[in-house]
Amino acid sequence: MSERDLSPDTVEEYFSAGVEAAFTLSESTDSVLEIDPSRQELRLISPALGGDPDVASYEHIRVERINVIGKQGDWFRLTVNATYLHYEAYVLIVSIVDQLESGASFRHAVSESLAGLKGLLSSRRKMSxxxxxxxxxxxxxxxxxxxxxxxxxxxxxxxxxxxxxxxxxxxxxxxxxxxxxxxxxxxxxxxxxxxxxxxxxxxxxxxxxxxxxxxxxxxxxxxxxxxxxxxxxxxxxxxxxxxxxxxxxxxxxxxxxxxxxxxxxxxxxxxxxxxxxxxxxxxxxxxxxxxxxxxxxxxxxxVSHLNFVVPPAPLEDFCEEPA
Structure with a gap:
């Protein structure tokens, strides 16, 4: 099984291991996936070709231009806060790479992938x-x-x-x-x-x-x-x-x-x-x-030591009575 075909259980194993991991998702687009369990993050590293993606409306996603040691030019680093969304975040990144391999720009690939997975990403978020x-x-x-x-x-x-x-x-x-x-x-x-x-x-x-x-x-x-x-x-x-x-x-x-x-x-x-x-x-x-x-x-x-009371109905039998 390739790193583009991970199951939900396998993704969870990477996070449970507690050790950062990185592997190539696509040699043709030079795209690398990084898994950071300590930060609960997934990161996609890819050449910065074209304009910057617009992710301002997404609370848990950010994109920045970086330098990669041993590589020329600028690179995009797309970071997803994957707390409670490990597999969903992985699916998002794989979708972006699929778009890149089909010839899409990074900006377009991110936009299309987010549009397709917006409902899934928003519905799987756990409240604090x-x-x-x-x-x-x-x-x-x-x-x-x-x-x-x-x-x-x-x-x-x-x-x-x-x-x-x-x-x-x-x-x-x-x-x-x-x-x-x-x-x-x-x-x-x-x-x-x-x-x-x-x-x-x-x-x-x-x-x-x-x-x-x-x-x-x-x-x-x-x-x-x-x-x-x-x-x-x-x-x-x-x-x-x-x-x-x-x-x-x-x-x-x-x-x-x-x-x-x-x-x-x-x-x-x-x-x-x-x-x-x-x-x-x-x-x-x-x-x-x-x-x-x-x-x-x-x-x-x-309020532990404040005087408490019996409220009116319908809560009179719901609360503790003072001694």
Whole structure:
């Protein structure tokens, strides 16, 4: 088997070996493939003939002109961040080399190959660990709301996918869901509005703790949780699927989510009032000179030792009661 015909398992073996490797993919076009497991990268080295490819819209792909020791002229080095996309990145590079052998310029070969594989590359991307935990927590709360309110009201209350200020807007109060994998209830607050009550509506921070499940029978993956909720909804199925896509979920990448979680403790609810340690726009306005120049506020808050409360329905039986 040639290096142009590697199977997914063989590509994984190269990355698992942990050692950089390089081999010629095409002698006629002088194209070389480099595999760098430490950086999770695949690189294609080829003579820089013609204009530079336009890859500015691709987050995980870059192209640069380099000098190659022992070679004359400029060379292109196309680098693909192959994290969670080892085989897909390899297929992309082989496709480019196939185009080069057919007489295409490097610019055209890259453009055509990216166009052909764009859907595959985008659908196989796994969300970050932080986003995975965040979605996990929202779905746990959504599942409870479906049981208590029914799918229509629960889906209407779920605001997380729509870039609203808070994750849930129930009839009489709002909820910001925060999920952590740490032993303490330390949560990342990503904006100055996340813990800012909307008008006169009451706001609660709902703290969830999850941990790795190992071989526990109570464990579940994010993909399994999504499947479980889909089985409990009917009319709102399309709305649910659209919401998931907006949050970065793709069914085609479900097999990438192999981490099994379990709930570490009973969730706690905290009333966000004037005494809650929140950084909000009104508070910043009072103390920060030239406030207009401050943006992208992000901070951590440890609620482990704060007083927690029982929130209203439908979450009153979901959260821990104070002693």
């Amino acid at each position: 660990d932080e986003k995975e935990a965040g979605l996990l927590g929202e779905l746990i709360v959504l599942g409870h709301a479906i049981d208590r309110l029914g799918e229509d009201q629960a889906m209407q209350a779920w605001l997380g996918p729509y870039s609203e200020e808070h994750d849930f807007g129930f009839e009489d109060f709002d909820v910001e869901v925060k999920t952590t994998r740490s032993e303490s209830r330390v949560h990342v607050i990503g904006t100055e509005s996340q813990l800012q009550p909307a008008g006169d509506r009451t706001l609660y921070l709902l703290s969830l703790q999850v941990t790795l499940a190992g071989a526990s029978g109570d464990g579940f993956t994010l993909a399994e949780l999504i499947t479980s909720i889909r089985r409990r909804i009917d009319r709102a199925r399309r709305t649910f699927d659209t919401a998931l896509q907006g949050l970065g979920w793709a069914d085609e990448a479900a097999d990438l989510y192999v981490t099994r979680f379990q709930v570490r403790s009973t969730p706690r609810a905290y009333f966000v009032d004037d005494q809650f340690p929140a950084i909000t726009a009104p508070r910043l306005d009072q103390v920060v000179p030239q406030r207009i120049l401050v943006s992208a506020v992000s901070y951590r808050v440890d």
